[in-house]
Amino acid sequence: MTRSIFRLIIGTGTLLLFQTLLSSCNQGGKSGDEDQIGREYNVTEIKGEERAVLTPPPFVPPPITRNYATKVIVDLEVIEHEMELADGVSYMFWTFGGTVPGSFIRIREGDFVEFHLKNHPDNKLPHNIDLHAVTGQGGGAEASFVAPGYEATFNFTALNPGLYVYHCATAPVGMHIANGMYGLILVEPREGLPRVDKEFYVMQGDFYTTGNYGESGLQPFDMNKAIREQADYVVFNGRVGALTGNNVLKAKTGETVRLFVGNGGPNLVSSFHVIGEVFDNVYMEGGRLKNHDIQTTLIPAGGSAITEFKVEVPGNFILVDHSIFRAFNKGALGILAVEGEENDRIFSHKTEPYTYIPETRIARAEPAGGTKEPAPELSMEEQLIMGKKLYEVNCAACHLSDGKGVAGIFPPLAASDYMSGNPDKAIAAVVNGLSGEIKVNGVNYNNVMPKQTLTDTETAAVLNFIYATMNKSETRVTAAQVRKIRK
Amino acid sequence: MAMIPEGSYLPLYAGNNRTNVAAFYIDKHPVTNGEFQKFLESNPGWKRSAVKRLFADEGYLKHWLSDGMYSTAEKNSPVVNISWFAAKKYCECQGKRLPTTAEWERVAEAGWTVADGSSEPGFNEWILAMASKPAPRSLPAVGTAKANYYGVWDMHGLVWEWTLDFNSIMSTGESRAAPGTGDGLFCAGGSATSGDVSNYAAFLRYALRSSLKAGHVLQNLGFRCAADK
Numbered sequence: 106m107t108r109s110i111f112r113l114i115i116g117t118g119t120l121l122l123f124q125t126l127l128s129s130c131n132q133g134g135k136s137g138d139e140d141q142i143g144r145e146y147n148v149t150e151i152k153g154e155e156r157a158v159l160t161p162p163p164f165v166p167p168p169i170t171r172n173y174a175t176k177v178i179v180d181l182e183v184i185e186h187e188m189e190l191a192d193g194v195s196y197m198f199w200t201f202g203g204t205v206p207g208s209f210i211r212i213r214e215g216d217f218v219e220f221h222l223k224n225h226p227d228n229k230l231p232h233n234i235d236l237h238a239v240t241g242q243g244g245g246a247e248a249s250f251v252a253p254g255y256e257a258t259f260n261f262t263a264l265n266p267g268l269y270v271y272h273c274a275t276a277p278v279g280m281h282i283a284n285g286m287y288g289l290i291l292v293e294p295r296e297g298l299p300r301v302d303k304e305f306y307v308m309q310g311d312f313y314t315t316g317n318y319g320e321s322g323l324q325p326f327d328m329n330k331a332i333r334e335q336a337d338y339v340v341f342n343g344r345v346g347a348l349t350g351n352n353v354l355k356a357k358t359g360e361t362v363r364l365f366v367g368n369g370g371p372n373l374v375s376s377f378h379v380i381g382e383v384f385d386n387v388y389m390e391g392g393r394l395k396n397h398d399i400q401t402t403l404i405p406a407g408g409s410a411i412t413e414f415k416v417e418v419p420g421n422f423i424l425v426d427h428s429i430f431r432a433f434n435k436g437a438l439g440i441l442a443v444e445g446e447e448n449d450r451i452f453s454h455k456t457e458p459y460t461y462i463p464e465t466r467i468a469r470a471e472p473a474g475g476t477k478e479p480a481p482e483l484s485m486e487e488q489l490i491m492g493k494k495l496y497e498v499n500c501a502a503c504h505l506s507d508g509k510g511v512a513g514i515f516p517p518l519a520a521s522d523y524m525s526g527n528p529d530k531a532i533a534a535v536v537n538g539l540s541g542e543i544k545v546n547g548v549n550y551n552n553v554m555p556k557q558t559l560t561d562t563e564t565a566a567v568l569n570f571i572y573a574t575m576n577k578s579e580t581r582v583t584a585a586q587v588r589k590i591r592k
Numbered sequence: 593m594a595m596i597p598e599g600s601y602l603p604l605y606a607g608n609n610r611t612n613v614a615a616f617y618i619d620k621h622p623v624t625n626g627e628f629q630k631f632l633e634s635n636p637g638w639k640r641s642a643v644k645r646l647f648a649d650e651g652y653l654k655h656w657l658s659d660g661m662y663s664t665a666e667k668n669s670p671v672v673n674i675s676w677f678a679a680k681k682y683c684e685c686q687g688k689r690l691p692t693t694a695e696w697e698r699v700a701e702a703g704w705t706v707a708d709g710s711s712e713p714g715f716n717e718w719i720l721a722m723a724s725k726p727a728p729r730s731l732p733a734v735g736t737a738k739a740n741y742y743g744v745w746d747m748h749g750l751v752w753e754w755t756l757d758f759n760s761i762m763s764t765g766e767s768r769a770a771p772g773t774g775d776g777l778f779c780a781g782g783s784a785t786s787g788d789v790s791n792y793a794a795f796l797r798y799a800l801r802s803s804l805k806a807g808h809v810l811q812n813l814g815f816r817c818a819a820d821k
Contacts (some may be wrong), residue, residue, distance in 0.1 A: 316722075
């Protein structure tokens with residue numbers, strides 16, 4: 106195909122213009138020579154013009170079927186607006202296209218891009234864009250710097266193929282990125298990417314809020330926490346639960362899946378892992394080097410990776426940052442739900458005879474906050490409302506919104522024989538934590554549940570919510586009971 | 593107007609070298625819609641319908657109900673959607689001038705109770721939190737928040753403000769390395785030359801100013817006047 110372009114160039118007599126092209130073309134091959142330094146061979150004839158299809162996460166624009174370079178017009182709008190960072194927690198996000206991460210941009214190696222950055226007039230601040238795919242000043246930062254209510258335009262040729270991060274680079278750059286100003290641009294290699302059944306867009310980011318994790322209301326950006334790199338939230342696709350509950354990624358057994366994964370940072374490096382899967386291919390750091398059979402791939406802040414795998418068996422496969430406290434306590438968790446036939450040859454749910462539940466005792470230096478005051482008792486109606494909110498923030502990440510959990514990893518809370526047992530055990534799990542082997546509904550679990558930072562009243566509310574809605578149970582606990590169990 | 597005595601302030605770009613600023617007067621409030629309307633009565637050439645495009649972009653005074661009238665609810669709100677040319681002209685007609693960036697920043701350094709706001713607990717955090725708040729549908733009146741040490745209101749949190757030499761610090765919006773500045777105002781992600789890399793609120797202001805051209809009009813950019821002592 107490169108050869109046909111070559112012939113075309115000779116044919117049009119613009120030989121001089123494209124002299125630099127000659128050496129690389131003469132070396133033959135498809136995509137130039139990967140080892141060659143310099144990608145001038147990608148400055149080729151531009152045929153036609155099109156408008157880039159932009160998609161919000163987790164969606165990806167359709168693969169490019171063109172076999173020539175074209176002029177691509179990209180229109181990206183900067184929008185500052187309030188959205189939820191977690192249930193009940195809102196945040197003033199600064200966004201590319203209204204979402205975090207920003208719209209996914211897909212172009213082809215050699216394309217000539219006319220980039221329009223539009224700063225919405227309701228915005229308070231100037232912004233710009235640095236696309237890591239761009240060769241030129243600041244990745245376009247200076248050329249795209251624009252005040253609210255104005256539009257900036259610049260052009261570039263996509264010389265290098267790969268998956269690249271883009272982000273705002275306006276001072277103070279850390280704050281702009283921390284508020285959500287990042288996204289991915291894919292420059293497809295000229296030979297295209299192998300066909301897969303499903304493609305998804307996932308991007309990690311860390312957030313720094315005045316309140317701690319889960320504290321409700323509008324939470325301002327906390328500069329000091331950001332400088333100390335102490336994130337309150339580490340999330341995929343801009344909020345806790347962006348890829349869980351009703352928003353899970355879906356596939357069927359036997360399908361091939363490609364994840365375009367980015368990390369906006371601003372601070373943290375991601376140890377990206379999908380629980381229960383092995384990446385068959387990883388395009389390391391979003392470049393052309395393909396590694397195989399990878400468990401966890403490191404994604405730098407301001408970097409990316411492309412992972413590919415086939416989903417052979419059904420189940421919920423959990424996307425995590427394997428710096429695991431981020432997954433359990435800060436939100437870095439998503440689900441790829443795979444439906445289809447079981448394949449016992451690859452994986453079977455093996456049950457083992459029940460042995461015993463160890464009496465786990467974990468020394469605690471201090472009692473949790475709030476235990477000193479007498480606990481107020483709320484009406485059951487109030488408790489159920491409060492319990493539902495608390496459940497979404499504290500429990501749903503692992504036990505899922507419907508309480509069904511993940512077999513073998515996170516035990517079910519809904520229709521659960523653990524819950525129908527002694528309520529003191531349920532209380533203890535919440536306020537004191539639980540680790541070691543347990544058996545729930547006939548399945549063994551050997552995991553760690555951290556103690557939850559809930560008051561006695563909150564603990565009672567969330568448990569009563571679980572009893573009432575997920576177990577159709579008459580069991581109710583009181584704050585006073587919780588207080589007795591708390592170590 | 594409030595009198596600001598001779599003193600110094602720390603420019604964002606000057607390392608730890610405080611810059612001296614001679615004594616001057618500055619308006620206690622940003623100029624309001626009501627005040628600007630009076631100016632238009634005697635200077636009709638600056639009305640929305642008459643202003644030369646060179647001096648104000650499309651969108652000039654676009655929040656007003658008509659060519660010469662604002663919504664009465666916004667009489668005491670700061671006038672916005674105003675170009676640098678219009679702001680400069682307004683001040684000149686009052687026998688005043690726009691404050692320099694140095695003067696403006698010197699006043700903005702003041703906290704609620706002390707001249708150096710950065711030493712006041714919570715002051716910098718408060719300014720920054722204002723940037724994390726959604727813009728209100730309609731701007732509140734001037735002078736309703738809290739006056740600073742010099743008795744000047746609304747330096748932070750209400751609107752951005754034009755300065756006479758707004759474009760003298762060309763940060764270029766490129767926050768890592770800025771060839772335009774010569775001395776690399778925003779070098780290396782924070783700023784190698786900034787005396788206070790944690791002064792994020794100041795970074796926001798300097799970035800905003802350097803994104804402007806004199807004809808620009810923004811929904812959240814107003815001005816106030818100053819005068820020599």
